[in-house]
Amino acid sequence: MTVTYSSKVANATFFGFHRLLLKWKGSIYKLLYREFIVFATLYTAISVLYRFFLTGSQKRFFEKLSIYCDRYAEQIPVTFVLGFYVTLVVNRWWNQFVNLPWPDRLMFLISSCVQGRDEYGRLLRRTLMRYVNLTSLLIFRSVSTAVYKRFPTMDHVVG
Numbered sequence: 001m002t003v004t005y006s007s008k009v010a011n012a013t014f015f016g017f018h019r020l021l022l023k024w025k026g027s028i029y030k031l032l033y034r035e036f037i038v039f040a041t042l043y044t045a046i047s048v049l050y051r052f053f054l055t056g057s058q059k060r061f062f063e064k065l066s067i068y069c070d071r072y073a074e075q076i077p078v079t080f081v082l083g084f085y086v087t088l089v090v091n092r093w094w095n096q097f098v099n100l101p102w103p104d105r106l107m108f109l110i111s112s113c114v115q116g117r118d119e120y121g122r123l124l125r126r127t128l129m130r131y132v133n134l135t136s137l138l139i140f141r142s143v144s145t146a147v148y149k150r151f152p153t154m155d156h157v158v159g
Contacts, residue, residue, distance in 0.1 A: 101139065106132050 050062060107129055114125050137157060140147045151157045 101132075101136055103129070103132050103136055 050059065054062060110125055110128050110132075114121060114128065116122070116124075134157070137147070137151065141151055142148075
């Protein structure tokens, strides 16, 4: 379920913005803090080892090893991998947007298939569209926090 922080963002001050980031449930910080702690610990350990415990020849060997690793790391096309990832994410988002059930498309289909200019045909088309709107509301209620706040219970939906 999507979590909105619009009211907290609107009231956040410049110096209180870090508290807002820590409240963020979908935060990149909360997603990556373990990996960052491991990286910072390993980097600090290697730096301390290099600066204080290695001799001159060992430092030169370490520098040559670093240059060797850097040369082979350049062969991986990071921009290509990043572009592929961004394309994948945008395509997923676009497919979700395209597959949203739009009630107006169903309304056109219902109005073309349910014939009749009399009262029965009009009521049947209206009832079918009410069912379509109800199913859309129930779907959006399970996905969107704003819709869930607007219709928190089934009594609110009926009202």
